[in-house]
Amino acid sequence: MKTTDHRNPFFVIQVLNRFVFASVILISCTGNTAKSPSDLKTAETPIVSYAKRLKIENSDGYSHIFVLNPWQGLRDLAQEWYLIRSDEEIPSFIDTLKVIRVPVKKVVCMSTTHIAMISALGEAGSVVGFSGTRFIFSDTLVQCVRRGEIREVGYEDNLNKELIVKLDPDLVMVYGIGSESSGYIGKLREMGVKVVYNADYLENNPLGKAEWIRFMGALFCKEELADSIFAGIEKEYNKLKSYISATIVERPKVLLGLPFRDTWYISPGNSYISALVGDAGGDYLWKDTESSVSMPLGLENVYMKAVSADYWLNAGSAGTRGEIAAIDERLSQLECFKTGNIFNNNKRTGKEGGNDYWEGGSLNPHIILRDIASILHPGLLEGNELIYYRRLN
Amino acid sequence: MALMSEIRQKDIVAYPTANRPVLLFGGLLIMLILFFILDLFLGSVSLRPGEIIGAIFNNSDETTRTILTQFRMPKAITALMAGIALSISGLQMQTLFRNPMAGPYVLGLSSGASLGVAFVILGFSSEMSPESIRGFGNWAIVAASWAGAAIVMLFIMVISSRIKNIMTVLILGIMLSSAISAIVSIMQYFSNETMLKAYVVWTMGSLGNLTGSQLNVMIASVVAGVLLSLISVKMLNAHLLGENYARSIGLDVRRSRFIIIAGTSILTGTITAFCGPIGFIGIAVPHLARIIFRTPDHRILIPGTILAGAIVMLASDIVSQMPGSDTTLPVNSVTALIGIPVVIWVILHDKRNRDIF
Secondary structure, three states: OOOOOOOOOOOOOHHHHHHHHHHHHHOOOOOOOOOOOHHHOOOOOOOOOOOOOEEEEEEOOEEEEEEEOOOOOOOOOEEEEEEEEOOOOOOOOOOHHHEEEEOOOOEEEOOHHHHHHHHHOOOHHHEEEEOOHHHOOOHHHHHHHHOOOOEEOOOHHHOOHHHHHHHOOOEEEEOOOOHHHHHHHHHHHHOOOOEEEOOHHHOOOHHHHHOOHHHHHHHOOOHHHHHHHHHHHHHHHHHHHHHHHHHOOOOOEEEEOOOEOOEEEEOOOOOHHHHHHHHOOOEEOOOOOOOOOOEEEEHHHHHHHHOOOOEEEOOOOOOOHHHHHHHOHHHHHOHHHHOOOEEEOOOOEOOOOOEOOOOHHHHOHHHHHHHHHHHHOOOOOOOOOOOOOEEOO | OHHHHHHHHHHHHHOOOOHHHHHHHHHHHHHHHHHHHHHHHOOOOOOOHHHHHHHHOOOOOHHHHHHHHHHHHHHHHHHHHHHHHHHHHHHHHHHHOOOOOOOOOOOOHHHHHHHHHHHHHHHOOOOOOHHHHHHHOHHHHHHHHHHHHHHHHHHHHHHHHHOOOHHHHHHHHHHHHHHHHHHHHHHHHOOOHHHHHHHHHHHOOOOOOOOHHHHHHHHHHHHHHHHHHHHOHHHHHHHHOOHHHHHHOOOOHHHHHHHHHHHHHHHHHHHHHHHOOOOOHHHHHHHHHHHHHOOOOHHHHHHHHHHHHHHHHHHHHHHHOOOOOOEOOOHHHHHHHHHHHHHHHHHHOHHHHHOOO
């Protein structure tokens, strides 16, 4: 389970990589669990504390940024950047290929988390192109798309490279899902486009994922704003987390996801969502597993364990319990199905299926945590209204 | 004496004696039962034989019984049906086109069925979620799948009436499936994310998510298809000797073709609708049956193919469950790994095999 190689070995479907697999990765990002470093904060503390794949060092006249192992299965590889203000000279020892002039004015990005973080810094106007504009949820951004300020650049192998060159962005921000994507990335580089990896989706710690806003802050020279946004998230999250662990008596058992036919891709215990469930006072049924990708388990195997689940969260794109039963009627015999304790994270979903949980949610781990905690422990947080989750009827 | 025994051996090879098929049928039947039971016993959850027997006699815990009756039993039945249906349709196509390389997957019937399903899942109702489409649409998907398979089948039929070279027909079949995949890709490109996901999931192929009503639809359709193929035994035998011969012995060629095409489309369409495209069973199993029974006679080949197909599919399912591990493999990669060597063998022994046609 350590490598990415056990995807369907003979019938790899291109589209699968793009949509299904990307969303599987999104819910199963891994790494090592971050130890809370808040008590270590001193003047020399590194700027980045939770994100495992981001390193920022500030020096005189520039900031030095490392994006570590930007895709699944990599070891000891980093993309290195020197961020230098446009009006300053580039020191002679720095390779100009590694220089990004900041603040950046025009970017093309590939993931809704990128666009959400840029937007949070008030820089939505800097986004000139996006891959999958149909799936954007945020109203502000949808308006930008309508006005033609954000152009659709297509998907990986159907990327509109001519348009990208014409848009002349300072950089294209991509997420890497391994060698599949390196094809179009190589092509973009060849055309002289600066390609910057963003590894936020690989962060297993909810705060680590949100902390990538610091990266955006550095690119737009809005470090202070990014710091204050993140500090707010961190404070809220940690406060709620310790309140939950101090208050709760029992940890209800939690089942996650939905099967694809007779295979159930199970998020491992070291994943982003597993961390959220644990912090929210839940007992995730597969919390003891460790894997770098979602584990394809047989349906009967999952069913065996799932019969004891008290709650069922993140059930794919299902909007009602009837839809779950239509996928597989056997699922309706699960206890949590009968009691109606199925909650899905698609309360805020756009017409084309874009889900704000993956967009704005990347900067709201504290709100997601509050949602899950109030689902698992009714009465713990009085009067809390669910934001991202809804009960399936 | 040496000469005598040589002759006798040759006789056995060339003309099966009356006992040989009976023994072989008996052996295959026992194997079939064995594999069916094995398929029930082995799965991704390891259950002790005691627990399984307890579950059968209603005195085990609820979960074990659910696993057995609602997971393993339907899956084993599906494997049985899929193996029978795909193998029979492969056999009928090979005879009808007089082409050892014909099969539902290779000639594009499965892609045709996929196109039908794509129209239902991707084309219809952008307002409806894929889950609810599946809810109402057992029959809709199956019917679309039949229609898709039948259209491709008719197209191939027209081509092969004009072009006699079997390799050309094969290449045209491949072109046709590529064209269909292109149409499906365009549809995918313009469909929304959840539908796309539903379709991609469907194409992965699996035996294990049929329950209750779907299982009934599948069994009814497969039985109908098998009955059609039993009716057409004589026609198939006549087709072996060429259409002119078939006509000369008074066979209504047009009608017999129609029956064979209908049977093949129903069988392939049904399995493709419920299990996704499963490759190489349809092309490989009829050859296995010919190797085992050494006869071109469909009175023997059809029941032989039914048994062999069911056994191979059950075995593929057992392998795909990877007993003893939590993980499962996609069943269509297992069937490809089993089927492709047979196909290669057939190509390498082409001369000998042509004799059958």
